[in-house]
Amino acid sequence: xxxxxxxxxxxxxxxxxxxTLMILVxxxxxxxxxxxxRAALLPVLVLSLLGALAAIVTGFLIWPLEANLAxxxxxxxxxxxxxxxxIFAMLTVLVWRAGSAAxxxxxxxxxxxxxxxxxxxxxxxxxxxxxxxxxxxxxSDVLGLMGWEVYxxxxxxxxxxxxxxxIGIALGALGIMSQRRTG
Amino acid sequence: MARHYKGASPWLVLxxxxxxxxxxxxxxxxxxxxxPERNISIPDELTMPLQVQAAYNDEQIYFRYRWxxxxxxxxxxxxRYTDGKWVRHGNSRPGPDPDGTYEDRVAxxxxxxxxxxxxxYGGYITVxxxxxxxxxxxxxxxxxxxxxxxxxxxxxDVRKYLPATRTDQSDWRSVADADVLAAQREAxxxxxxxxxxxxxxxxxxxxxxxxxxxxxxxxxGSGPYTTNWDAEAEQPLWMLDPEExxxxxxRWEDVTSGKVDFDGLYYxxxxxxxxxxxxxxxxxxxxIPRRLLRAxxxxxxxxxxxxxxxxxxxxxxxxxxxDLDTGxxxxxxxxxxxxxxxxxxxxxxxxxxxxxxxxxxxxxxGLGRDAELxxxxxxxxxxxxxxxxxxxxxxxxxxxxxxxxxSHAHAGAEDIAxxxxxxxxxxxxxxxxxxxxxxxxxxxxxxxxxxxIAGLIAMLGVTLALLTTFRPTRLGDxx
Numbered sequence: 235x236x237x238x239x240x241x242x243x244x245x246x247x248x249x250x251x252x253x254t255l256m257i258l259v260x261x262x263x264x265x266x267x268x269x270x271x272r273a274a275l276l277p278v279l280v281l282s283l284l285g286a287l288a289a290i291v292t293g294f295l296i297w298p299l300e301a302n303l304a305x306x307x308x309x310x311x312x313x314x315x316x317x318x319x320x321i322f323a324m325l326t327v328l329v330w331r332a333g334s335a336a337x338x339x340x341x342x343x344x345x346x347x348x349x350x351x352x353x354x355x356x357x358x359x360x361x362x363x364x365x366x367x368x369x370x371x372x373x374s375d376v377l378g379l380m381g382w383e384v385y386x387x388x389x390x391x392x393x394x395x396x397x398x399x400x401i402g403i404a405l406g407a408l409g410i411m412s413q414r415r416t417g
Numbered sequence: 418m419a420r421h422y423k424g425a426s427p428w429l430v431l432x433x434x435x436x437x438x439x440x441x442x443x444x445x446x447x448x449x450x451x452x453p454e455r456n457i458s459i460p461d462e463l464t465m466p467l468q469v470q471a472a473y474n475d476e477q478i479y480f481r482y483r484w485x486x487x488x489x490x491x492x493x494x495x496x497r498y499t500d501g502k503w504v505r506h507g508n509s510r511p512g513p514d515p516d517g518t519y520e521d522r523v524a525x526x527x528x529x530x531x532x533x534x535x536x537x538y539g540g541y542i543t544v545x546x547x548x549x550x551x552x553x554x555x556x557x558x559x560x561x562x563x564x565x566x567x568x569x570x571x572x573x574d575v576r577k578y579l580p581a582t583r584t585d586q587s588d589w590r591s592v593a594d595a596d597v598l599a600a601q602r603e604a605x606x607x608x609x610x611x612x613x614x615x616x617x618x619x620x621x622x623x624x625x626x627x628x629x630x631x632x633x634x635x636x637x638g639s640g641p642y643t644t645n646w647d648a649e650a651e652q653p654l655w656m657l658d659p660e661e662x663x664x665x666x667x668r669w670e671d672v673t674s675g676k677v678d679f680d681g682l683y684y685x686x687x688x689x690x691x692x693x694x695x696x697x698x699x700x701x702x703x704x705i706p707r708r709l710l711r712a713x714x715x716x717x718x719x720x721x722x723x724x725x726x727x728x729x730x731x732x733x734x735x736x737x738x739x740d741l742d743t744g745x746x747x748x749x750x751x752x753x754x755x756x757x758x759x760x761x762x763x764x765x766x767x768x769x770x771x772x773x774x775x776x777x778x779x780x781x782x783g784l785g786r787d788a789e790l791x792x793x794x795x796x797x798x799x800x801x802x803x804x805x806x807x808x809x810x811x812x813x814x815x816x817x818x819x820x821x822x823x824s825h826a827h828a829g830a831e832d833i834a835x836x837x838x839x840x841x842x843x844x845x846x847x848x849x850x851x852x853x854x855x856x857x858x859x860x861x862x863x864x865x866x867x868x869x870i871a872g873l874i875a876m877l878g879v880t881l882a883l884l885t886t887f888r889p890t891r892l893g894d895x896x
Contacts, residue, residue, distance in 0.1 A: 313869045343430075390871070399875070
């Protein structure tokens, strides 16, 4: 299953990199290329999610779950992969919902912010995957300069976890109420 | 037709970088802390350097070790007169001894190919199930009741042992039959252990000589120290000879000063002791070493200090010497010209003992043949050391045992089964960090999972908040 995973991860990584580039071009540049980027973004995002699901499923089959949960590198790889999936799922939902208006006004900056976060996460997921097969890259050093030693598990103190959940619930509730108000 | 709406602000998206940014900034905190109840004490530094040289002549082999240490710890296991009683200080405990009364040490495992896994995985193969000072260490009662370890060897803890000495790798109790153990030893399935101690052997120019098989055993003969304690009378057996030394005891303030005069008096030995005088007017703070040093005998006395092992200017410099062929092939690994050997070295410093040491990867040692550490042939009585060291990085190994490494819980178990050496996959820094994390594995796994889920919840919440903003309308459209 290792080889299958290595093959399949090219799809989400490629599509996510492409989607990030398309969002940046679509949001920041004028002209034909930007129009094309905006128009073609949704299918790229959908394909990235399909590729990610396949890659993640095969990734979980490489080692026993017990080993995945006991390895700091594997834990970090899983977290970054699932958070990448989460970010690009957000982008997919928002772009799908807004349609051709996804880049209008301040929306574009929403897409840019999410794309940059997602770019950081999938780059981290990829480099951690390289570590796991014994091929580390200099990007690990970049992550180290950003305060994260990748050989230690990424976890947060309880108060930060609580803050993240509170932010999620509060914004979610705000969104639901807003939807009810606007019908 | 598009219609006007008053949805949530698109800038609610900033809730996500805030949430994830907090997670990033604070990651790795809130779990790892010392817990003596669980035998957990994390050293401030996880790696340290060690320099090594080796040389040999026709008769003997020399190993020179040099490593940094803030100060020398030469006092070990002291009896301090306190409130009319002799109170022990400096026995094994998690982390540094608060009084500094725990000796520095260097230990070297040696193999001649009889234990092939040692050359690939080093000392990890000797870390078995429920080792002493692990959080799940076997109870002394259970070990004492064990027919071999307890009743035959008289031990009450689980120390280093080799995998094939157990029939079940996940159970320290499953010691192989005595005839199997004997056959393994005959076949060379044991590790030689050179064991120099700054307090319990160095003052008399000696080193301990041990071997690892089904336990960390001592070579035949007597070691460089014995216990200075009369359990019945609850007092020392011996004290300093006032006629020889001008005093009967050391002073606690000297012992804990952090300074040592290597040419002065800081130990109790056969040459400076006399019978303990219980009628002496002992004073608060008088100190008598709980160990009496004596010249080791037999196979256990094969290793000696060459010259003087000293700490100076922030470095220990220790040279040990032994006959190439000790004549004890069941206790020692015999060195020969054109031989290749595997070694693994551990250093204890900062008044720590037991498992709170720094260990090396395994390295090859060559006598006349290419190897990572090249022993230099010389003629004469003593080597002239060049300024050319073999540099090692030692690391704190944490609580990682062999049963774990070959289990489903280790992603590299298949690599081990295939014989891939540890150095091909893990750096010293990586192993040190992993070793620390394994001491908190359950807590870290739980916290990691909570972090992962919390991040996804934040993403979901932000998505819901943005749905109205991302309705299929042109911003500013009016219905």
